[in-house]
Amino acid sequence: MTEAAKPAADIHAYLAELEDIPGTRVYTAARARKGYHINQFAMSLMTGDNRERFKADERAYLDEWPISEEAKAALLKRDYNTLLDLGGNVYFLSKLFSTDGLSFAEAVSTMTDMTFPEYRDMMLKGGRSPVGNRSIKANLAAAGAEATKEGY
Amino acid sequence: MARLTAGVGSSHVPLLGVAVDQGKTGDDYFGPIFAGYDWTREWEKAEKPDVVILVYNDHASAFDMKIVPTFAIGCGEHYKPADEGWGPRKVPDVEGHADLAWHIAQSLILDDFDMTIINEMDVDHGLTVPLSMMFGTPEKWPCKVVPLAVNVVTYPVPSGNRCWALGEAVARAVASFPEDLNVQIWGTGGMSHQLQGPRAGLLNREWDNKFLDMLESDDDAARWIPHIEYLRETGSEGIEMVMWLIMRGALGKKVKTLHRHYHIPCSNTAIGHIVLEPA
Numbered sequence: 001m002t003e004a005a006k007p008a009a010d011i012h013a014y015l016a017e018l019e020d021i022p023g024t025r026v027y028t029a030a031r032a033r034k035g036y037h038i039n040q041f042a043m044s045l046m047t048g049d050n051r052e053r054f055k056a057d058e059r060a061y062l063d064e065w066p067i068s069e070e071a072k073a074a075l076l077k078r079d080y081n082t083l084l085d086l087g088g089n090v091y092f093l094s095k096l097f098s099t100d101g102l103s104f105a106e107a108v109s110t111m112t113d114m115t116f117p118e119y120r121d122m123m124l125k126g127g128r129s130p131v132g133n134r135s136i137k138a139n140l141a142a143a144g145a146e147a148t149k150e151g152y
Numbered sequence: 153m154a155r156l157t158a159g160v161g162s163s164h165v166p167l168l169g170v171a172v173d174q175g176k177t178g179d180d181y182f183g184p185i186f187a188g189y190d191w192t193r194e195w196e197k198a199e200k201p202d203v204v205i206l207v208y209n210d211h212a213s214a215f216d217m218k219i220v221p222t223f224a225i226g227c228g229e230h231y232k233p234a235d236e237g238w239g240p241r242k243v244p245d246v247e248g249h250a251d252l253a254w255h256i257a258q259s260l261i262l263d264d265f266d267m268t269i270i271n272e273m274d275v276d277h278g279l280t281v282p283l284s285m286m287f288g289t290p291e292k293w294p295c296k297v298v299p300l301a302v303n304v305v306t307y308p309v310p311s312g313n314r315c316w317a318l319g320e321a322v323a324r325a326v327a328s329f330p331e332d333l334n335v336q337i338w339g340t341g342g343m344s345h346q347l348q349g350p351r352a353g354l355l356n357r358e359w360d361n362k363f364l365d366m367l368e369s370d371d372d373a374a375r376w377i378p379h380i381e382y383l384r385e386t387g388s389e390g391i392e393m394v395m396w397l398i399m400r401g402a403l404g405k406k407v408k409t410l411h412r413h414y415h416i417p418c419s420n421t422a423i424g425h426i427v428l429e430p431a
Contacts, residue, residue, distance in 0.1 A: 127355025
């Protein structure tokens, strides 16, 4: 007896759901592809020699990589949210955190609307609640219902 | 024959390794975390496992984006701690168990799991932090390790069901290894945490504890939790918990809970820890 084939997962529905998380860029294949050289650049900072060369002239070091002007500007500014949009992933980008001597938590806090002390305080108090942070669509629907109720 | 005697689930937050390496495990911040592992360190001393199959994920240390294996098994003789940007952790080298690892690799492939085989790699905090949490700071790790690396970074990561089934297959492979060995399996990573974007810092005590309850129960409902639920409820990095399902799948239908601990926070992360044995 052969087993019945499992129905194929609906990849389009699966990928669409991954874009429905507020304030989050899931590291999908599309982002992995787009950000490949950003992430490989970050990985190059694993060696002391490269870290020194990068620190000596960041712009010149970045110019050795086939990455867009937009990504280079974001890297120079340490604008991590833009880098996530461009396909950067935090585990790779963390090599830049450590090159800068920043703790993981401090670097992460720069992606939120809080200062590092505020972020640390939030974590000590139990972290960010999932309430209101689960779904962009649900938040929009709730905001729409609220607007209707208030007669806008 | 080799015996799979217990399973351990544990977070592997890098800051815990820093706390061990800098002697801060008793301070106000880390004390309550490490106290939760006291029981387990004593238990491991008594259990004396010969080998730990250590399920973890590499964090851009051994693998970069050039090659992304979904499931990879370390069949080497030994592994060095990786340099993660601050120099390697000063912990002992990790000794592999190449005979058992190759046996598991071959068995899994014959059992329809198309494993990637690793002969040489460095191992990062995902693997060495759990060793520090369970064994403290010995001169030499007291057991051999079979690293089992899972992609939980690039989507799609393996489903919970696939992870659970891999655990079942690992258990069959261990049971057919002819040497008498006391083998444990550890699932590491998690629990809730998000390290990126404006939603960073998300933690979910209630969901994490529900997950621990599910691991303790006789049914296998946890294998069916979809990726989107981990993402919504536990943050983008909470998905690491699928690795705990490999451990749980390996233990069979019924388990007995020996120890359980939960603490918020450690840096960006909720710390969870559970010790189970097949019942």
